[in-house]
Amino acid sequence: MNLIIVPFHDWRKIKKEGFRTRDAHFIESLQQSNRIEKIIIINRPTTxxxxxxxKKKRKIEGxxxxNRNGFQLIEVNxxxxxxxxxxxxxxxxxxRKFLWFIDEFSNDKYIDFINECIxxxxxxxxxxxxxxxxxxKLISKLNPQKSVFDAWDNFCLIDDYFSIKKQIKQGYVSYSQNVDLWITNSRDNIDYFSKEFNLSEIILIKNGLDVNRFNLNANYRIPKDINNIQKPIVGFGGKITQTINIELLNYAILNNPEVSFVLIGQILDDEIFESIVKLNNVHYLGDKFYDEYPNYVNAFDICLVPYYIEENKKSGTNPIxxxxxxALNKKVIGTNGNGLEDLEGYLYLIHNKKELSNEIKRGIKNEKPKMDFNKNSWQTKTNEFLNLLQ
Incomplete structure (x- = not known):
């Protein structure tokens, strides 16, 4: 099978940060599949x-x-x-900011070059x-045997795109008319997209696990910048965005002064980050390359998913x-929503700030059973996707 993939993140960003996002995981896993002959990745236009x-590299390794007039075909493997x-x-x-990408994806010269590469x-x-x-617009001008749109997260609900919500909705409408099948990563998204865009069926393929990077049998090291932080450590690893319930997180910080709170990840919303109380027990360690990140998760004692559950503040996420x-056998505390309710047997669900604080006070012992991680691996998820194509 030959496959064209149009990821959300551009290849330079993926290589700079590591294969940590859903689209990057799909690419990495599909590259390893013996069911794939060739993969063409149509990179997001840039300048x-x-x-x-x-601070990306101009040259893509490979x-x-x-090449012709700013367009290039590169063999990476x-x-x-x-x-x-x-x-x-x-x-x-x-x-034009975000709208520029819509225009450039549909640039006739780019589309001609893509077809010439094929x-x-x-x-x-x-x-x-x-x-x-x-x-x-690009998708409507290609001619695949079968086409699938992965509607991961709901861009209609993300604050960064509020000013172009109309154009975002037009994009979803276009996909509803021009592809054979939709998949998504959460039940919230299925409910929203089905009603909003009159879709008869959306297939749920949740996010998965990189079983090679996150494995209890791996030999992890303790990074220097977390080695001297007082334990126990309550950790959060992820993008700092509107999805974080600041009231919930701050209450836990203020009511557990003996616990260290460590935050790792990109700051995508400065206002949210500034709203986090900066006491002596709070440590922001910056963003980390994905291959280094498991060392930090392994150093956590308790892991948090402190997200909003209100409908108007969610974005249809299913946290990787x-x-x-x-996978690293941590005690995980998360809010009841964002797909976590399906994992209730493996983690500690909380419904308010007091429950979160009390669960932290109960200690680091994880008394929940382990899940079958192979059934939740990215290889399993991409096989589900390939089965849909066949």
Whole structure:
């Protein structure tokens, strides 16, 4: 089977941070599948300004096969190819922001180049997986045997995209008309998308676990910047965004001064980060490369998923971090929602700030049974996806 993938995150970002997001995990797992012949990854358009400002490498590692006027086809391994597009339209990207990506994904010259690359790789038939709502115009101009849209998280509910909510909805409408099948990562998303876009069926494929990186038999080290932090450590590893319930987290911090709270991850919402009380028992260690991150999770004693459960504050998430926490046999405390209710047998669900604080006070012992991590591996998830195509 040949497969074209349109991920949400661009390849430079994936390589810089590690394969830690849902789209990156799908790519990494599909590369290892013996059911795949060739993978073409259609990279998100970018400009040199974005590359410089976000401190990414301009050159994508691999063998350049074909290039023309900012477009390039790169072989990154014997089965995987990147179609890359560096636009000269820096002014347009600055002025149009998110909307610029919708326009550039549908650039006729980019689409022509993509089709030319398919021909050069001697691919006669292919299936398509898009995980990018901004690429809906591109998808409508390709000709796969079967097409799947992965509607991970709900971009209609994410504050960063509120100003273009109308265009986001238009993207979802376009996918409802131009692909064969939708998959998503949470039941909340199934409910929302089914009603909002009149979809008769959406297949649930939840997030999974990287069983190679997160494994109790691995030889983890203790990083220097966490080694001297007083135990017990209550840890959170993930993006700091609107989904974090600040009231819940701050109450736990204030009422457990003897416990160290360690936060790791990108700050995507400065206001949320500034709202976290910065007492002596709070330690923000920055973002970590994904291959280093398991060492930190292993150093945690208790792991948190302190997310909002109110409908107007959720984003249809199904946290990957939960599976990673559980794989290292940590006591996991999370709010009742965001797909965690399906994992109730393996973690400690709480419904309010007092329950969270009290559960932390009960100590670090994890009395919950272990889940079957192979059934929740990314390889299992991508096999579910491939089965849908066949």
């Amino acid at each position: 040199l300004l974005e590359i410089v400002l976000k 063998r350049s096969i074909f 014997p089965t995987t190819y990147i179609v890359d597009y560096i636009s000269k339209d820096i002014y347009g990207q600055i002025m 021909g050069k790789l001697q691919i006669c038939t292919y299936n398509l997986l898009s995980q990018n709502v901004f690429a809906h 971090k939960v599976y990673e926490y559980l």
